[in-house]
Structure formats: C-alpha cells, structure tokens
Amino acid sequence: MTPGSADTLTAVINLDLPGPTISRHIYGHFAEHLGRCIYGGFYVGEDSEIPNEGGIRLDVVDALRALRIPNLRWPGGCFADEYHWRDGVGPREERARTVNSHWGDVVEDNSFGTHEFMQLCELLGAEPYINGNVGSGTVREMSEWVEYLTRADDSPMAALRRANGRDEPWQLSFFGIGNEAWGCGGNMTAPQYTHLARQYATYVRNHGEKPVYKIAAGANVDDYAWTESLMKSLSGLGGAHAQHKHVQGLSLHYYTHSGPWEDKGEATRFDDEQYYVTMKRAQRMGELVRGHAAVMDSYDPERTVGLIIDEWGTWWNVEEGTNPGFLYQQNTLRDALVASVHFDIFHAFADRVAMANIAQTVNVLQAMILTDPDTGALVLTPSYHVFEMNTGHHDAASLDVGIKGEIPTREVEGAELPLFSTSASVNGDTALISLSNLDAETARTVVLDLRGRTVTGHSARVLTAPTLHTHNTPEQPDAVAPVAHTGVREHSNGLEVDLPAHSYVTVQLQLV
Ligand code: AHR
Numbered sequence: 001m002t003p004g005s006a007d008t009l010t011a012v013i014n015l016d017l018p019g020p021t022i023s024r025h026i027y028g029h030f031a032e033h034l035g036r037c038i039y040g041g042f043y044v045g046e047d048s049e050i051p052n053e054g055g056i057r058l059d060v061v062d063a064l065r066a067l068r069i070p071n072l073r074w075p076g077g078c079f080a081d082e083y084h085w086r087d088g089v090g091p092r093e094e095r096a097r098t099v100n101s102h103w104g105d106v107v108e109d110n111s112f113g114t115h116e117f118m119q120l121c122e123l124l125g126a127e128p129y130i131n132g133n134v135g136s137g138t139v140r141e142m143s144e145w146v147e148y149l150t151r152a153d154d155s156p157m158a159a160l161r162r163a164n165g166r167d168e169p170w171q172l173s174f175f176g177i178g179n180e181a182w183g184c185g186g187n188m189t190a191p192q193y194t195h196l197a198r199q200y201a202t203y204v205r206n207h208g209e210k211p212v213y214k215i216a217a218g219a220n221v222d223d224y225a226w227t228e229s230l231m232k233s234l235s236g237l238g239g240a241h242a243q244h245k246h247v248q249g250l251s252l253h254y255y256t257h258s259g260p261w262e263d264k265g266e267a268t269r270f271d272d273e274q275y276y277v278t279m280k281r282a283q284r285m286g287e288l289v290r291g292h293a294a295v296m297d298s299y300d301p302e303r304t305v306g307l308i309i310d311e312w313g314t315w316w317n318v319e320e321g322t323n324p325g326f327l328y329q330q331n332t333l334r335d336a337l338v339a340s341v342h343f344d345i346f347h348a349f350a351d352r353v354a355m356a357n358i359a360q361t362v363n364v365l366q367a368m369i370l371t372d373p374d375t376g377a378l379v380l381t382p383s384y385h386v387f388e389m390n391t392g393h394h395d396a397a398s399l400d401v402g403i404k405g406e407i408p409t410r411e412v413e414g415a416e417l418p419l420f421s422t423s424a425s426v427n428g429d430t431a432l433i434s435l436s437n438l439d440a441e442t443a444r445t446v447v448l449d450l451r452g453r454t455v456t457g458h459s460a461r462v463l464t465a466p467t468l469h470t471h472n473t474p475e476q477p478d479a480v481a482p483v484a485h486t487g488v489r490e491h492s493n494g495l496e497v498d499l500p501a502h503s504y505v506t507v508q509l510q511l512v
Contacts, residue, residue: 016452018397025355032077035326041362078184081135088113104325127173134178135186143203190229218251249306306354313366336382392432396425437499450494457510460485464503
C-alpha cells in the first residue's frame with residue numbers, strides 16, 4: 001500500500017453521535033510493594049538527597065501529574081493478601097518488620113504505609129484504590145481499615161488515626177475485596193471465594209458521604225465460570241442500584257507476553273515474529289472483555305456493575321542481573337503499541353469497562369517510569385507517552401470509527417492479526433483520534449472522513465522510532481518521545497494522515 005493509493009483506508013467518524021463515556025479511570029495505575037516500585041521508585045524516605053515530600057519522590061509525582069493519573073491501586077497484587085495494615089501505621093521507627101514472601105522474600109520495614117500512600121495520592125491528585133486482605137486477613141481487620149481511613153467522629157479507629165497524626169478522614173474511592181483469590185490470594189475455588197467476598201464486603205462500611213466502590217477479585221484471563229459465579233451471587237443482591245449491591249465492580253487480570261509463562265520473552269531482544277505474536281496477544285484483550293462482558297450482561301443488562309481490569313500490560317523476563325523476584329523490565333516502542341491497542345479496546349467497551357490499572361507504575365513490569373538504582377536518574381518510558389498522548393480521551397464520549405477498505409492483516413499463530421487499530425472520542429469542542437500502525441515495516445495512509453460537525457483546526461503527534469526495540473535510557477531519555485506530526489493534509493472528506501511503520505499517532509480536532 002502506498003500513501004494516497006486506492007487501497008488507502010478510510011476511517012468514518014460521526015462527530016455528532018457520541019457514545020458511552022470513557023471513564024478517566026481506565027487510565028489508572030498500580031503500585032505494589034514489589035521490587036523497586038514503592039521503595040526507590042515512589043518512596044525514597046525523608047533523608048534522601050532526591051527531592052521529596054515526606055519521603056515521596058517529587059520528580060515521579062511531577063511526571064505522573066502530567067498523565068492526570070486518575071487513581072492508584074495499592075498495596076498489591078499478591079502482596080495485598082499478606083499485608084496487615086496496622087504494621088504500616090504509627091511512628092516509622094516502631095513499625096513491624098515483615099517478610100515480602102511473594103516478591104524476592106525481602107524484609108519489609110513498613111515505612112511506606114497507609115498515611116504515606118494517602119499522602120502520595122494527594123500529591124498526585126489521584127483517587128485511592130486500596131486492595132484489602134482476604135487471603136490471610138480477617139473480616140474485622142478489613143472493616144477497621146476502612147473505618148480508620150474514612151470515619152470522622154471519635155470512633156476507636158478514627159481516634160487511632162488522629163493519634164497517628166491525621167485529623168480529617170480521607171476519601172476512599174475504591175476498595176478491593178482480596179486479589180487473585182484463585183491464585184496467590186488464597187488458592188480458592190470460585191464458590192469458596194464468592195462466599196467469603198459476600199461476608200467481607202458486608203463489613204466494608206460507608207462511614208463517609210461518598211460510598212466506597214467495592215471490587216471483587218475477579219477472573220484470571222478467560223475463566224468465564226469465575227465471573228459467572230461472582231455475578232450470580234454478588235452483583236444482584238441488595239436492590240437494583242449499584243451502590244446497594246455487595247460489590248460495584250469485579251476485576252479481570254490479563255498480561256501480554258510473547259512466550260509461554262515459563263519464558264515470557266525478552267523486553268528488548270525480539271524478532272519480528274515475536275513482535276507480531278505480542279500484538280496478537282495484546283489484541284486478545286478484546287476477546288476477553290467481550291466474553292466477560294457477555295456473562296455480566298446476562299445478570300446485569302443495565303451495566304451497573306463495572307469490569308475492572310486492574311492488572312494488565314506486558315510481562316517479560318526480568319533484565320539480566322536483576323532480582324528475579326523484582327520484575328524489573330525495559331520498555332520499548334513495542335510496549336507503547338501494546339498500550340495503544342489496549343486503550344482502543346477499553347474505549348470500545350466504555351459502557352462496561354469502568355476502570356483499568358496498568359501493572360505497574362514505576363520500575364515493575366510495563367512501567368511508566370524507570371529509575372536508576374545507583375544514580376536515581378528517572379526515565380519516562382514509551383508507554384508513558386501513550387498515556388500522556390491519550391489524556392484527551394479521559395471522560396470524553398466514545399465515537400464509533402467505521403472502516404472503509406480492507407484493514408491489512410498478517411497471519412500469526414494460525415489467525416489473522418489486524419495491523420491497524422483506532423479509536424476516537426469527543427469532549428465539547430475537541431475530538432481526539434488514536435491511530436496505531438502495527439505493521440513493523442510498511443507505512444500507511446488513513447483518510448479521516450469527518451462527519452456531523454465542522455472541523456476548524458487540527459494538530460497531530462506521532463510516537464515512533466527507528467526500530468521497535470528502541471527504548472529510553474538515562475543517556476538517551478528521548479529516544480522514543482512524541483513529536484509534532486507533519487504528515488497530515490486536508491482532504492475533501494476531512495484529513496489524510498500518514499502513519500509511519502510501527503507508529504502511534506493522535507490527531508486532535510477543534511470543532512464548532
Ligand atoms: O503485578 C504482579 C503480580 O501479578 C501481582 O502481584 C499479582 O496480582 C499478579 O499475579
């Protein structure tokens with residue numbers, strides 16, 4: 001296909017037909033006590049030479065504020081089901097030392113606990129999503145944590161919070177009832193967890209004005225029976241209104257890797273075939289969301305229960321010479337395209353996907369930020385830039401994108417992989433169109449057939465690099481970074497956009 005040739009793709013967008021709202025919360029994040037995510041990543045302690053507030057790195061905060069990070073999930077992951085919140089409150093020097101048995105078997109000094117996390121959320125302007133402990137905690141412990149966080153009067157837990165230096169209650173937006181109960185969260189069966197979740201969720205009380213949005217630990221990948229068990233038993237009780245149900249959302253976890261679980265593939269060393277397999281597996285998220293949404297639809301046709309994809313992203317073999325339990329990996333242009341494809345899927349299911357959290361924000365798996373353990377230098381990853389380029393989709397109305405012409409495909413693992421992905425949204429007098437060219441070698445041209453409103457101006461940005469392996473380092477922090485895109489021309493139907501090979505392009509429109 002040559003730019004402007006007869007086989008040019010046309011994307012038809014009716015700018016005056018807004019669909020469901022894309023919740024900003026699908027751009028959520030995840031910070032676990034794992035490797036250098038919290039310690040060294042978010043938190044360096046008050047005595048660090050790195051500029052900090054209360055021990056929290058201010059360069060990390062600044063970088064994430066530019067993403068308008070809407071929510072942050074903490075303290076895990078697997079760690080959540082062995083975390084006892086009382087270990088992490090009170091004077092730091094008196095806090096319990098515990099063992100992080102999931103991640104590196106290291107000693108946890110609990111210097112980052114509830115108060116530090118809530119301060120981090122305040123600095124970020126992000127809503128807190130705290131994940132409770134069902135696997136090894138008690139109902140009372142969970143209930144008291146929520147009371148500690150959110151109660152205003154002189155109840156025992158509110159008084160304890162005050163004694164620990166915080167007068168006002170915090171607003172707790174989201175609360176997880178355990179994590180991966182089918183695995184590290186207790187190795188439970190679906191009925192076993194479902195019963196427990198009903199019990200635990202009952203005691204997550206609303207002490208403040210804003211009700212807590214409770215999230216049940218949902219399915220692994222394509223375990224539709226798990227979703228069915230939760231929907232049958234958890235979502236329908238208590239009346240039709242979402243806030244009267246036992247839970248308001250249930251989670252789904254799915255990671256992308258190019259190899260089997262035992263050898264997931266390398267972050268920076270891969271061939272074209274492994275790249276395409278990665279893209280195919282990233283696009284599988286669409287099949288999974290469709291499948292889980294179909295089960296949910298049969299119990300909740302009004303779509304009041306949210307599908308919360310609170311762990312997603314690439315998971316590669318750890319970088320050579322790093323602790324295998326710390327899950328530290330580099331991040332290339334390939335990871336950025338994995339992210340852009342996921343967002344197109346989440347936008348398409350905006351009426352069911354209420355939130356998503358990439359795993360994880362700093363120094364772990366598909367991170368936004370990598371920090372050097374020796375120098376502290378901070379690097380923004382290619383994935384970071386996709387999140388930044390997409391901020392215009394936050395809380396915007398999704399738009400259908402109809403395609404005229406044949407989307408080019410490639411056979412991968414016995415099925416056709418579409419090499420083009422797109423989504424669009426409108427918010428008042430602006431619209432944002434996302435375009436991913438997944439072809440490793442061939443540039444494309446796409447005509448944007450813009451209907452229904454008058455376009456008075458446009459601007460475009462492109463994220464690409466000489467190779468799919470290109471990544472950012474302290475020496476070359478902008479090897480992959482967005483630049484203004486000059487390959488956009490007026491067209492009789494709207495605009496014509498050139499998409500370089502392996503690139504992500506966003507086009508912003510001004511509308512009247
Ligand atoms: O994100 C890393 C781990 O992946 C999480 O702790 C766990 O929930 C999942 O298996």
